[in-house]
Amino acid sequence: MLIEEIVTEKCWKGYKKKGMKTMFGKRVPNCVKNEAVGGKYSSWDHEEPADYSLHLEKTFGAPDEMTDEQTVWHNIDGFKRVVVRDEYILHGSPAPHYDFIYCYVDLEVPESLSDELAKCSGSILIDHLKNEVGARCGSLTANATTLNFVMDVVAGRVEPAKEEYEARILGMKDKFERGMRYSLDWWSDKSDDADPDNPYYAEGLGENLRAWFGKGKKGGAGGGGWDRYNTKGERIGKCGDSKKGEGKPKCLSKSRAASLRAKGGKKAIAAAVRKKRKNDPNKNRRGKAKNVSNTTRKS
Numbered sequence: 001m002l003i004e005e006i007v008t009e010k011c012w013k014g015y016k017k018k019g020m021k022t023m024f025g026k027r028v029p030n031c032v033k034n035e036a037v038g039g040k041y042s043s044w045d046h047e048e049p050a051d052y053s054l055h056l057e058k059t060f061g062a063p064d065e066m067t068d069e070q071t072v073w074h075n076i077d078g079f080k081r082v083v084v085r086d087e088y089i090l091h092g093s094p095a096p097h098y099d100f101i102y103c104y105v106d107l108e109v110p111e112s113l114s115d116e117l118a119k120c121s122g123s124i125l126i127d128h129l130k131n132e133v134g135a136r137c138g139s140l141t142a143n144a145t146t147l148n149f150v151m152d153v154v155a156g157r158v159e160p161a162k163e164e165y166e167a168r169i170l171g172m173k174d175k176f177e178r179g180m181r182y183s184l185d186w187w188s189d190k191s192d193d194a195d196p197d198n199p200y201y202a203e204g205l206g207e208n209l210r211a212w213f214g215k216g217k218k219g220g221a222g223g224g225g226w227d228r229y230n231t232k233g234e235r236i237g238k239c240g241d242s243k244k245g246e247g248k249p250k251c252l253s254k255s256r257a258a259s260l261r262a263k264g265g266k267k268a269i270a271a272a273v274r275k276k277r278k279n280d281p282n283k284n285r286r287g288k289a290k291n292v293s294n295t296t297r298k299s
Contacts, residue, residue, distance in 0.1 A: 059191040094166035103143035116160035140193040233266025250276040
């Protein structure tokens with residue numbers, strides 16, 4: 001009698017286990033897409049912001065505003081406004097991570113400090129007309145840390161130095177790694193974002209970058225990170241392993257490739273590759289990552 005091998009690996013992010021199935025002589029989890037993520041967020045291109053919006057909904061309820069590109073909550077958790085956008089911006093300081101969450105507070109910043117704060121971090125967003133300051137990071141915790149730094153600079157408690165800002169972000173990360181919860185007097189953290197067991201905070205500090213470049217345990221078809229595709233819609237390797245002579249790589253997670261394939265097969269993936277190369281053609285371009293939507297509009 002043939003005894004089937006049972007594989008007990010977890011489903012990838014955004015999917016849940018619904019029974020078991022047999023594949024190539026092995027019993028494997030039958031992973032299906034979470035209905036919540038595939039529902040009102042089905043038009044979003046990036047699953048991480050969609051997952052994070054759902055995470056916030058559990059604490060703060062449905063967003064006050066929602067479009068195909070962002071969710072918005074007003075007056076929550078000590079912030080004037082929290083915005084989660086359907087984007088995934090690579091940011092390398094002080095450690096590689098991705099940004100898609102914006103938090104704002106009312107704060108008047110002297111114009112004489114604008115340039116100095118801009119040198120500290122590209123995540124600091126100042127609007128002098130509104131007397132408003134925003135932070136764009138990968139978690140509420142990092143945003144609260146960034147805004148607290150700006151508050152301290154404006155109050156004269158610290159100098160506007162990049163080293164000081166990065167030390168605070170790294171200190172926040174160090175607390176997490178030691179199982180300690182980060183806290184601030186004015187930030188209530190009702191969603192437990194800074195809890196060491198919070199998966200969004202934990203993964204946002206580096207795992208996603210490893211997955212992007214093919215060094216993580218998950219992300220792409222067959223494991224090992226996101227995959228790159230050519231203009232025929234074919235998977236040709238891992239994201240960070242492009243060959244000489246190739247055009248600008250288009251990298252997709254396993255779930256995103258499956259979503260495009262379900263909409264239009266290889267043609268849908270090929271269209272996304274062509275759009276990437278048209279809007280961001282320079283393979284050797286320096287600077288922050290340029291976000292190009294996978295969605296193509298019919299003419």
